[in-house]
Amino acid sequence: MLFNSIDFAIFLPLMFAIYWLANKCSLRIQNLVVLIGSYIFYGSWDWKFLLLIIFSTVVDYTVALGIEKTEQKIKRKLLLFTSLAVNLGLLGVFKYYNFFIENFVEAFAFLGWQLKVSSLNLILPVGISFYTFQTMSYTIDVYRKQLKPTTDFIAFGAFVSFFPQLVAGPIERATQLLPQFYKRRTFDYANAINGLRQILWGLFKKMVIADNCAELANSAFNSPDILPASSLVLGAFFFSMQIYGDFSGYSDIAIGTARLFGFKLMQNFAFPYFSRDIAEFWRRWHISLSTWFRDYVYIPLGGSRGGKWMKIRNTFAIFLISGFWHGANWTFIVWGALNAIYFLPLLLRGQNRKNLNVVAENRFLPSIRELFALALTFSLTVFAWIFFRAENMPAAIHYIQSIFDYSLLEMPYFIEENTGQNILPKMIFLLLIFFFSIEWLGRREQYAIEKILDPWPSLFRYLFYYGLIFMIFYFSGKEQDFIYFQF
Incomplete structure (x- = not known):
């Protein structure tokens, strides 16, 4: 269902009316309306895609509760690894499997070995790169003790599948969006x-x-x-x-x-x-993704701290990963590397926040x-x-x-x-x-x-x-x- 389609022009007023009527019942019912409406919105592309988002929701909801219940570092890390493996695994299979297989075969062909490895004819689920990052940020924040896990599955499911930003962002953090599902919303005309x-x-x-x-x-x-x-x-x-x-x-x-x-x-x-400058551009372009990579990849790698080579490594890492996130094609990787080259002189001269x-x-x-x-x-x-x-x-x-x-x-x-x-x-x-x-x-x-x-x-x-x-x-x-x- 596209935002600029007749279907959405019908869906939005209906959703709006039902949602605010549900406000007279209870917060849980209102959140349930959001959840069901979001699933209808997403399922309009292909109902089978719903199985993936529901599976990811159940896994991260369960993992976060498990992380909260234990203080043992090994168990906490194992649970976090489970969440990351499931989300990145889904992303890897649907988005990157064929890319790696094709490049693997080409690399061996270059060496004179002909391999026969089948690629998968899979349809990329709409928005999978967005909602997987959103759910991963939830479990990571719970693991870091920056967020208490929710016991309200309906609220969490509505957070993961919230239809306005489900398929193309912004990629919301649980710390910012999830608490909004805990509070009663009242209609504000302005x-x-x-x-x-x-x-x-x-x-x-x-x-x-x-x-x-x-x-x-x-x-x-x-x-x-x-x-x-x-x-x-x-x-x-x-x-x-x-x-x-x-x-x-x-x-x-x-x-x-x-x-x-x-x-x-x-x-x-x-x-x-x-x-x-390019640094300012990246503070203003796709802010939700840029800050996601900053907080969950760039800073854990050391950020702009350390010596010159560490700064160079971290800069290229973040831009290459960002490029690869956009698509399984060497063009995106080169696009990311080119932006890293643009950005690096500013960072090394301390002018990236000018x-x-x-x-x-x-x-x-x-x-x-x-x-x-x-x-x-x-x-x-x-x-x-x-x-x-x-x-x-x-x-x-x-x-x-x-x-x-x-x-x-x-x-x-x-x-x-x-x-x-x-x-x-x-x-x-x-x-x-x-x-x-x-x-x-x-x-x-x-x-x-x-x-x-x-x-x-x-x-x-x-x-x-x-x-x-x-x-x-x-x-x-x-x-x-x-x-x-x-x-």
Whole structure:
């Protein structure tokens, strides 16, 4: 069930009505509504996927209680290992088994040995990378004694499967989200309106910005031999817009939907393309995943403490793991390594926490120096996205080689998929100018249109909202799947 589908447009109001009616009964019934509704939402893709999430929920619920009951280090470690083995095992089989088998066979073929090992024809369950990390953080926090395990299975099941953020995040910590299931929620009109506003902006990002940029990005990456180099540069740019609009749009819809039900989810994107260096970019991009790796991988490895070589090791470890988390393909690993190379000089010079404030915090426009830093950081990010988008490493290398061509000076164009005609849609540039103008004005808030319209008269505010709704319907013909569903 997609956020931008008719099914969800029917599901959400029904869920909303039943949920708040259940509030008159008891907290347990209200949580049960969340659990059942979340299972219906997830099972709409494939009911068999529910068996995996239920299994993972039961294992981590039981393991956490077992960890709490014993003080013996060996037993506690064994129970924690059980949780990690189950969750990472499920992830490994469904997401990484074929990758390792294929590379294992290729490695032996290189040495002259031909092996016959069968790969598995498995469908990757939607959101498995997200909810496995969420449940693992629960057992790890219980093991570290940072969290008391819950004895309320319904509350825990609702936490694991909470439908707004189930399939593409934010990856919530049990310490932040689980306690919200212990408290009675009451309807807050102002919070609900804020949620609807955030949902609207998320839908605009997805259906207007991301989906329209996707058509041009797909044209470039599918036809690098036909299009001029100038089009390939724009293709990488449009993919950067697509993945940001797509993923941050999903997060906005998820966070806004959670607000409707009285829950608060963490901010997952903080205007990352307004970053002045790569370190700042990674503090603003996919925040829930970045902080997860920081707290559960980077810091346990030693973080930025220790000598130079330890810093280098830990930096590459965290970025390579992050890249591999995104997909079983060498392109993601190279993407992670490239970001590590970008990040490392800042860390070694102690400048990785240089830009902690908002760019041009007390000014309308950035300085020349800030503008140059923004442009450089964005350019490095766009280049790295080429590896993220390419089908494989040869395709990525060929795409980059094709950019360095005399045709870089030619007028860019793209090939429309349905007609085969050459096009360069001017409207998308106008939409991007509008989009980034609003994002810039709202860069100090949780999402762009949270407060920037407050000084406006109500008539102008509603005209703006209805304008967004009109654009969503008018430009929604190029529907694309959410990119992060594949992860």
